[in-house]
Amino acid sequence: MPRVKEFDVDEVLLKAVRLFWEQGYEKTSINALVEHLGIHRRSLYDTFGDKHQLFLQAIERYNEYLSGQFHSGITRADSTRQAVRFLFDFMIEGYDDKPPGCLLVNMAVEVAPWDQEVDMKTLESFDKVEKLLVELIQRGQESGEFVTNRDASELAENMHNTMLGLRVLARTSANKEKLHRIADSAISLLDV
Template identity: 60%
Template structure:
């Protein structure tokens, strides 16, 4: 007779995601995962498969969380500029239960060159953020809020590159005041 799970699958996946985010894939051992997730090794394998499969599921979890939080913040914004400022502030300030930096950035740097499938997951995360920026910029241009005549998608690529740089510097514990200065200067491109 099969035993029922004695843990919440979503909760332990979240714990694995946070550990991978904090330590990276290579530095996170199966023992680290078992201890941090608070489940037995056999349960980990039975539920999530091997370490790589667990990591892919953790990336999907991260993507879902980021999409929900970013979409929610943008939806609450009263203007296109407020929506973009929200994105920049979110990337700089983050939220309470997270390690610093960005799991997609960390993954792209650590594993992207060696694992095409994992690298593609990181790139998809980048693409989703660029599309969100493109949509916001396009709305701001249509409403006349943004004066720039630059192509919305090209401007989104530029702003996204700035966001990625902010996430990397955040991981290195650069002063947040400096990061906010960089963000403010970058946002001037919307009205040039």
């Protein structure tokens, strides 16, 4: 008879997200995971597989979290411009009580160069954000809120690149006023 899990898998996965986010993949040992997650080593392996498989699942869970946050913020926005502003502010101000920066950006730098699966997952996530920006920009162009003589895809590429840079700067002691000025500059491209 199989044993019943004595822990909430999603709760444990969220703890893993946080630990990988704070420490990075390489610095996070199995012992650190077992201690931080509050489960036995055997339970970790039985439920999630090895460290790498747990990490891939943590990335998926993080993506789900981001998608939910983006959807919620965009849905509450009164205008397309406000929706775009929300995305930039979210990148700058952070994620509730989460570490600064972005797990995906960290992993794109630390792990993706040598791990094809992580590279694919980060690129897929980045692509989703860029497509979301394209949709928002096109909506703003159709409503007359944004300039129409610029290609929405090119604007989205530029804006997403700025967002990635902001996620990196958010991990440093950079002044948030500076980060908001950078965001303002990127958003102003929609008016040129």
